Amino acid sequence: xxxxxxxxxxxxxxxxxxxxxxxxxxxxxxxxxxxxxxxxxxxxxxxxxxxxxxxxxxxxxxxxxxxxxxxxxxxxxxxxxxxxxxxxxxx
Numbered sequence: 001x002x003x004x005x006x007x008x009x010x011x012x013x014x015x016x017x018x019x020x021x022x023x024x025x026x027x028x029x030x031x032x033x034x035x036x037x038x039x040x041x042x043x044x045x046x047x048x049x050x051x052x053x054x055x056x057x058x059x060x061x062x063x064x065x066x067x068x069x070x071x072x073x074x075x076x077x078x079x080x081x082x083x084x085x086x087x088x089x090x091x
Contacts, residue, residue, distance in 0.1 A: 004050070004051060005049065005050060006049060006050070006088065006090060007046060008047055008049055008054060008084065009046045009083060010035075010044075010080060011044060011045070013076055014076055014079065015032065017077070017080075021064055022060070027053070028053075032047070034048070035047035049087075061077050061080045061084065065081070
C-alpha cells in the first residue's frame with residue numbers, strides 16, 4: 001500500500017455486493033477483508049486504503065454499473081461511487 005491512506009466507509013449491502021464481485025480480483029478482495037465494523041455505528045464498515053486501491057475499486061464500481069440494469073443494484077453502486085469519490089478526494 002504505497003502512498004497516503006484514506007478512510008473509506010460502506011454498509012453491509014455494499015460490502016456483500018463488492019464481495020460477490022471481487023472473488024477473482026485478489027487485490028480488491030484484500031481491501032474489503034481489511035475492513036472492520038465501526039465501533040459505534042452499526043452496519044458501517046471502515047477501511048484504510050491507498051488512493052490507488054480506492055481508484056481501482058471505483059473502476060470496478062463503474063464497470064458493475066455499466067453491466068447492470070437492476071434499479072436496486074444501481075442504487076447501491078451509485079452510493080458506493082459517491083463514497084469512493086469523497087474518500088479519494090480526501091474530504
